[in-house]
Amino acid sequence: MQFDQKQLKEDGFTGFRSVATLEINRIPHRQGIFVVLAPSDYEPRYLNRSTAGTFKKKNPSLKPEQLEAEWVHDTEVLYIGKASPGSQGNRGLRRQIQEFIDFGNGKPPGHWDGRLIWQLRGAGKLLIAWKELPAEELNASLAKYHDSFHAQYGKLPYANLVRAR
Numbered sequence: 001m002q003f004d005q006k007q008l009k010e011d012g013f014t015g016f017r018s019v020a021t022l023e024i025n026r027i028p029h030r031q032g033i034f035v036v037l038a039p040s041d042y043e044p045r046y047l048n049r050s051t052a053g054t055f056k057k058k059n060p061s062l063k064p065e066q067l068e069a070e071w072v073h074d075t076e077v078l079y080i081g082k083a084s085p086g087s088q089g090n091r092g093l094r095r096q097i098q099e100f101i102d103f104g105n106g107k108p109p110g111h112w113d114g115r116l117i118w119q120l121r122g123a124g125k126l127l128i129a130w131k132e133l134p135a136e137e138l139n140a141s142l143a144k145y146h147d148s149f150h151a152q153y154g155k156l157p158y159a160n161l162v163r164a165r
Contacts, residue, residue: 001148003077003157005129008035013129019101020124027094033141034097036079036117036159042151044071045121052118053108060115067119070161073155078126079114079159080149082142085135093130116159139164 001007006014010126013035015027038044046067052060072078083096104118105108133141142164149157156163 013127013131029092031085034130037076037127050119055112114159
């Protein structure tokens with residue numbers, strides 16, 4: 001699988017809106033997988049300090065050399081995450097993506113998956129796309145995407161620090 005917009009669209013992903021122009025009310029409530037992508041002309045530049053909120057009193061910032069070590073060249077995909085329905089069925093893509101963006105805007109998160117996104121200069125230009133899936137397929141689907149990416153690039157996407165199982 002190619003990890004680019006064309007292939008993701010063929011695989012059922014929709015959206016592909018920049019973080020800066022994303023209209024949260026257009027994102028479905030249902031659960032699914034979402035990706036953060038770099039535009040084709042994007043060159044990574046790192047901020048000294050992340051814009052993300054702190055988690056359990058921990059600073060989300062890494063040193064530039066640590067960020068560079070995580071960067072994956074020759075792919076648009078920077079992060080692959082999931083949005084489950086939650087224990088009470090009131091979560092899903094809209095809420096997960098909203099919390100992800102709020103985290104990047106300095107609000108404290110419930111978790112800090114994808115935190116490296118928020119130490120990239122120009123994060124507002126990054127694209128978000130999503131794919132609705134039945135809840136029972138989420139974990140296996142995320143693991144499949146992580147496995148396929150790792151098989152192709154030898155590591156996980158830039159901001160995925162833990163491999164799904």
